[in-house]
Amino acid sequence: MKLKNNSLTTKRVALSGILIALTVIVLFLATTLPTSRLSLYALSSFFISIVIIEYGIKNGWFFYLASLILTFIVIPNKIGLIPFVIFFGIYGLVKFYIERLNRIAVEYVLKVIFFNMSLVIGIFFVKEFFLESINIRIPLWAIIAVLEIVFVIYDYVYSLFIQYYKAKVRKIIGM
Numbered sequence: 001m002k003l004k005n006n007s008l009t010t011k012r013v014a015l016s017g018i019l020i021a022l023t024v025i026v027l028f029l030a031t032t033l034p035t036s037r038l039s040l041y042a043l044s045s046f047f048i049s050i051v052i053i054e055y056g057i058k059n060g061w062f063f064y065l066a067s068l069i070l071t072f073i074v075i076p077n078k079i080g081l082i083p084f085v086i087f088f089g090i091y092g093l094v095k096f097y098i099e100r101l102n103r104i105a106v107e108y109v110l111k112v113i114f115f116n117m118s119l120v121i122g123i124f125f126v127k128e129f130f131l132e133s134i135n136i137r138i139p140l141w142a143i144i145a146v147l148e149i150v151f152v153i154y155d156y157v158y159s160l161f162i163q164y165y166k167a168k169v170r171k172i173i174g175m
Contacts, residue, residue, distance in 0.1 A: 012055055015173075016063060019047040023067045024074055031080030041088045042154055046161050048092035053166065060093055082125060087118040095158065108152070115151045119144065 023044050030040035048067075052060040068089060071081055091114075098110045123140075 012059070015054065016051060016059070016066075019050055020063065020067050020070060023047050024071055027071050027081065027084055028075050030084075031075055031077040041083045042157070044084060045088040045091050046158065048089070049095075049158070049162050050165060052092060052096050053162070053170075057093065057096055060096065064089055064093060082122065086122050086125075087115070091158075095155070108155075111155055112148060112151065115148065116144070119147060 026040050026044040030037050030044065033040070048060055048063055051063040068085065071084065072078060075081060094114050095111070098107050098114075101107055101110075
């Protein structure tokens with residue numbers, strides 16, 4: 001019995017370590033490459049869902065905190081981590097809690113509210129510290145509307161990723 005528990009703990013630590021390493025690599029690319037940043041931030045958010053599926057929400061929180069600490073230590077461009085800290089890194093946890101309601105309409109309303117709160121924080125941060133003198137000619141409401149559409153697509157793709165992981169990948173890696 002003791003050997004089985006050690007084996008499970010070893011497997012948990014190994015998988016979590018690999019997923020944190022992948023998160024750091026993807027975020028490093030997102031902060032250094034000139035293109036595909038949004039896609040890379042989105043990809044970085046998927047890894048936490050694997051931890052939540054395999055080991056529960058408590059370990060998901062530990063994974064989020066560990067990935068934050070490690071990325072801040074390893075990645076030189078700290079400003080580039082803001083989208084991960086504000087939204088992408090924590091979205092898997094938020095999605096888990098919201099989807100436990102099992103009421104699709106309420107879930108989407110809550111998810112969009114969370115997205116808009118993250119967006120407001122992000123816009124405030126960028127405007128306050130970086131874009132004081134830049135004049136954007138597109139109305140803010142139009143930008144937000146487009147981003148909300150992109151968010152709904154992102155959430156749908158995130159759900160597809162979770163389904164694919166549960167149906168295919170989980171069997172391949174022996175979980």
